[in-house]
Amino acid sequence: xxxxxxxxxxxxxxxxxxxxxxxxxxxxxxxxxxxxxxxxxxxxxxxxxxxxxxxxxxxxxxxxxxxxxxxxxxxxxxxxxxxxxxxxxxxxxxxxxxxxxxxxxxxxxxxxx
Numbered sequence: 001x002x003x004x005x006x007x008x009x010x011x012x013x014x015x016x017x018x019x020x021x022x023x024x025x026x027x028x029x030x031x032x033x034x035x036x037x038x039x040x041x042x043x044x045x046x047x048x049x050x051x052x053x054x055x056x057x058x059x060x061x062x063x064x065x066x067x068x069x070x071x072x073x074x075x076x077x078x079x080x081x082x083x084x085x086x087x088x089x090x091x092x093x094x095x096x097x098x099x100x101x102x103x104x105x106x107x108x109x110x111x112x113x
Contacts, residue, residue: 041110056111057100058086064104074103 006025010018021029041056048059061071072082076099085092085100092100097108104110 054086055090056113057082057092060104060106060110061086066104071100071103075099 006022008020009016010020042063045056045059045063048054048062049056052058052062061068068079068082068086072079075082077085077096082100084090085096092111094108097111101108101111
């Protein structure tokens with residue numbers, strides 16, 4: 001990690017309590033902590049989850065207008081496997097979530113609660 005060049009130290013009673021760094025440097029140091037507004041889930045997707053009692057994978061697929069066959073082909077899995085993955089209480093592996101997210105041009109955060 002590059003050493004910050006523009007750090008502000010905030011003291012309380014003569015004791016350093018905070019170090020403030022430029023936001024760009026913070027983003028580079030802690031990318032996993034950045035909330036990207038692009039990962040928000042539209043109301044339509046949430047409605048599909050509730051109405052069809054399904055998980056976010058299926059809801060996004062329906063919302064984006066893809067068939068199971070199309071997403072399965074893009075993700076390199078079978079349509080039957082995708083059907084099983086779309087069940088409401090299924091917990092998917094990160095590697096699977098990465099494939100499905102890429103197939104729908106989403107992030108893994110879009111597909112997880």
